[in-house]
Amino acid sequence: MTATSVPARGAVQTPARGGVPPAPRRRRLPFSPWHLVLVPATLVLLFPFAWLVITSVETPAEALHFPPVLTPHVLRFANYPDALASASFGRFFVNSAIVAVATVLSNLVLCSLAGYAFARFRFLGRTALFAVIMATLMVPFQVTMIPKFIITKWLGVHVLAAVGINHIGALILPNAATAFGIFFLRQFFRTLPLEYEESARVDGASRLTVLIRIVLPLATPALATLAALTFLDSWNNFLWPLIAITSTDQMTLPLGLATFQGAHSTEWTLLMAGNVMSLVPMLAIFFLAQRYFIRSVAATGLAGT
Amino acid sequence: VAVSHILARQGRPKRPGVVRRKVADSEQFTGWVFVTPAVAVILLFGAAPIVWSALMSFQRSNLLSPSTPFVGLANYRQMVHDPVVVQAIQHTLIYTALFVPATMAVGLFLAVAMNRKIRFISVYRTAAYATMAISTISEAIVFIWLFDPSYGVVNYFLSRIGVPPQQFLNSPSEALYVIVIMTIWGWTGFAVVIYLAALQGVPQTLLEAAAIDGAGSWRTFRRITLPLLSPASLFLAVWLTINALQLFDEVYLSTQGGPLNATTVLVYYLYNQAFQQFNFGYASAIAYFLFLVIIVITVIQFRVGRRLTYYRS
Numbered sequence: 001m002t003a004t005s006v007p008a009r010g011a012v013q014t015p016a017r018g019g020v021p022p023a024p025r026r027r028r029l030p031f032s033p034w035h036l037v038l039v040p041a042t043l044v045l046l047f048p049f050a051w052l053v054i055t056s057v058e059t060p061a062e063a064l065h066f067p068p069v070l071t072p073h074v075l076r077f078a079n080y081p082d083a084l085a086s087a088s089f090g091r092f093f094v095n096s097a098i099v100a101v102a103t104v105l106s107n108l109v110l111c112s113l114a115g116y117a118f119a120r121f122r123f124l125g126r127t128a129l130f131a132v133i134m135a136t137l138m139v140p141f142q143v144t145m146i147p148k149f150i151i152t153k154w155l156g157v158h159v160l161a162a163v164g165i166n167h168i169g170a171l172i173l174p175n176a177a178t179a180f181g182i183f184f185l186r187q188f189f190r191t192l193p194l195e196y197e198e199s200a201r202v203d204g205a206s207r208l209t210v211l212i213r214i215v216l217p218l219a220t221p222a223l224a225t226l227a228a229l230t231f232l233d234s235w236n237n238f239l240w241p242l243i244a245i246t247s248t249d250q251m252t253l254p255l256g257l258a259t260f261q262g263a264h265s266t267e268w269t270l271l272m273a274g275n276v277m278s279l280v281p282m283l284a285i286f287f288l289a290q291r292y293f294i295r296s297v298a299a300t301g302l303a304g305t
Numbered sequence: 306v307a308v309s310h311i312l313a314r315q316g317r318p319k320r321p322g323v324v325r326r327k328v329a330d331s332e333q334f335t336g337w338v339f340v341t342p343a344v345a346v347i348l349l350f351g352a353a354p355i356v357w358s359a360l361m362s363f364q365r366s367n368l369l370s371p372s373t374p375f376v377g378l379a380n381y382r383q384m385v386h387d388p389v390v391v392q393a394i395q396h397t398l399i400y401t402a403l404f405v406p407a408t409m410a411v412g413l414f415l416a417v418a419m420n421r422k423i424r425f426i427s428v429y430r431t432a433a434y435a436t437m438a439i440s441t442i443s444e445a446i447v448f449i450w451l452f453d454p455s456y457g458v459v460n461y462f463l464s465r466i467g468v469p470p471q472q473f474l475n476s477p478s479e480a481l482y483v484i485v486i487m488t489i490w491g492w493t494g495f496a497v498v499i500y501l502a503a504l505q506g507v508p509q510t511l512l513e514a515a516a517i518d519g520a521g522s523w524r525t526f527r528r529i530t531l532p533l534l535s536p537a538s539l540f541l542a543v544w545l546t547i548n549a550l551q552l553f554d555e556v557y558l559s560t561q562g563g564p565l566n567a568t569t570v571l572v573y574y575l576y577n578q579a580f581q582q583f584n585f586g587y588a589s590a591i592a593y594f595l596f597l598v599i600i601v602i603t604v605i606q607f608r609v610g611r612r613l614t615y616y617r618s
Contacts (some may be wrong), residue, residue, distance in 0.1 A: 035423065037418050041429075045432045045436060048490065051458055064463065067464070117340045121335060126336065133344070135352070136352050140547070143594055144355055147353065173346070175348070179347055181343075273442050275446050278443060279438075298501070
């Protein structure tokens, strides 16, 4: 992603036509004309973010004013403590973080194991099992959500309350391993050369040791991609938490924010302060690991082509 | 032939046979141990629910009665006669038909503009990527505020160019288009990333050759770059369509399907039937119908796309 090979502008725009020197062209701008497109586009893309932040530090009177106050006179940072007092964004954040981290870790472990077995071992039922897993990949979430809800409810009542309805465990367990993760890692493992694994086996290493010591280090890019995509998915998931969680202390950020919006739908300054607080952690993580996120998202596209 | 037959019945030559079987057994065992945890999760929460909801779609199952009798195709027949389902299908298709091409066009345009080494390029790119980090819920809340009929900044900008204030999300004729706009914004980063990655795979030599042959930059783009981007375009078209057909979060937050069902899309109605009305049977039928729509549209896209897509071997 970073090693950008870019067409040299001159090469495309001023072709040397059969050796004839190019006719004198209109005067060139002192900067690339693409800035004339990119600056307005960037402003449009960033405006919602800017307006969000501006509203979050306005007074309620300024927010409910037409024409809108584009530059608040006083920065009212008290909106933030006020928002925190009426909804536990800290709690939502911790829940979101627990769910996302647990989901990422369990996916890395379980999908590595399964993906490696599907890539390298022959065992009874491998093909059939893999076909079933691939089939689940194609089915949209909405088809499975009702039985998922019933199963989760049953598990909470009869097996373990921590993974039942209204516990964040219910947001982790059903996504603890994904068909996409297994498929993705299996495809990657299959591209690795067999020789290292075979020689390690000859030296007496167990299959688990081979996986942990030889294969996984070679698969770091794929693992990072899976981690980034799983994290984004988990962090932004809304429909399943909406179904599975009703009590406030178990809510993740999107659900908590939606509930907060429902309760304060006209208190825009409060709403925007809450929104900023729930956005900032993800934005920070995203920018810190931008390269990984971008590369991972690009990988899903390139995999499809 | 006879000798080999006898050998086969008695077992193959001893030593290699023993070794092979031992390896195979340990592979059998380890294979199953390795896949069991992940497979258990996926069978329980992925595969079993597919079958279960299929069964449920043939049952009458709701909160009113504890029994869930099989009713054949009654749930599916009910859909045909349900005016809201018909509306929901229309809204979903209109939304998809607007959202997918628009997002692809915006993404392609910005990616082409950003695929060059100019000053501040990382700022421009980061601005586009940032839309990927925002959740659908945060996005929806910001856009509800931007498009607020009384105090929204969009109405203010419109008033500056002489357009009277609009009702936007409160208007049955405008609400769906506001949702189109907010989701285009939300998906811009994704489309840009996909197209930028594909643009970087366009070989420099081809562009230079076209320039030497006297092709202008538009013709080079049209005849060289665009065909080379077609796999990425097909991927985006399919991916965005699948997501568009499953639109829910923004509708739930901004309009709850209203006003006057103007933004009731399939998944919103499905959610409403399943978790507000608790008609699990009917909701399952709608879910399977949605699945069918997704399959049919995806297959058509791949069929048509294969003809239009250019793959470098």
